[in-house]
Amino acid sequence: MTQVDQSEEDGNMGYPRVLLREEVMREGMQIESVDIPVEVKADLLQELAECGLPEINVGSFVSPRYTPQMARIGEVLERFKPVEGPRYYCLAMNQKGIERASEFPWLQVPGRDGFSTGAHLCDTFIRRNANRSQADEIANWSRTIQRAVDAGATEARIMVGAAWGSNFEGPFSTEQRMDMLRRQHDAWADAGITVTTVSFADPMGWCMPHWVEETIAAVRQEWPEVRRIAQHLHDSRGMALASTYATIKALDESFDVSFDVTAGGIGGCPYCGNGRATGMAATEDVVNMCNAMGIPTGVDLDRLITFVAKLDGVLGRATPGRTSKTGPLPLSPDQYYDPNLPLVETYEEAQHFRLGSAVVEHQIRPWKEPIPSPQDRSA
Secondary structure, eight states: OOHHHHHHHHTGGGSOEEEEEEOIIIIIGGGSOTTSOHHHHHHHHHHHTTSOOSEEEEEEEOOTTTOGGGTTHHHHHHHOOOOSSSEEEEEEOSHHHHHHHTTOTTSBOTTSSOOEEEEESOHHHHHHHHSOOHHHHHHHHHHHHHHHHHTTOOEEEEEEESOSEETTTEEOOHHHHHHHHHHHHHHHHHTTOEEEEEEEEETTOOOOHHHHHHHHHHHHHHOTTOOEEEEEEBOTTSOHHHHHHHHHHTSOTTOEEEEEEBGGGOOOOTTSSOGGGSOBOBHHHHHHHHHHHTOOOOOOHHHHHHHHHHHHHHHTSOOSOSHHHHOSOOOSGGGSOOTTOOOOOSHHHHTHHHHOGGGTTTSOOOSSSOOOOHHHHHO
């Protein structure tokens, strides 16, 4: 069955439009060694920009006391030569960070791509991560809304963070998520501004597919005018890809949905308690899934897998993404494995799809005679 046949069988016309936002240079690098050289990071970013990703987060303009890995972000970007295609964006959590980011005219600076409010359900997390409280986040809503009114904005975005649960405070319910969103929605409505996007952030990896489905159903029921959903899902308990799928299935073709992902699946907040074990849905795994579902992403999967192999070399270990280790689904005859492929044991040998058959030629073929191809057997 070809890829087109498979997507038709799955009924891909009922799926939302999917936008992938690549976070490996921010979310990923913020949890890796501070000793990765500036020139290596710039080289990684340069190669990443050639992978067809629609949006790329280049890094964080934040205090090096909190995130030392981002202390030299300016130097990285000075070496980088933007290529046409991707939208480049960054994280900045205060005016000083915004001013630093503004030195790069090709970079989308926070606050200049629309207006949004948000708050984390876990007060402990936001105190640890940003030296602010939940009350501080909520107090900022009125200032943000006033800026939006002054700017003549007509649309806004609302967000709930630590949406599914907290390593420090336990699980949160759908009603708690909806209450935090509802308070923001009402504030925007009072200002005469329409909420068009609802966003969920999951820094501690508490996402579960059934919780995701239940919450999205609640959002759709309460605000049928909302047609954009954004997800930032972590993989601490191995549920990020499953929750990505659940999000897609909970929506239809009238929606746009964005997912923050990381090449190789690396990432994690230093203040969540799980470090590098947190991870995210690997970009290559999400693209592979979308390809099989007939959902276009624009990503060059082969080129992305080559990037992940380079990233593995930089980090000195295998990243947790799976498709970069086993290859994409061989969906067409020209991609099928050779029936006489030798025994395959190691990660390196599994890379025969990328490196060629030479990496497995030393292995055994214990069958008594060559195995004919399916085409030969059906002839």
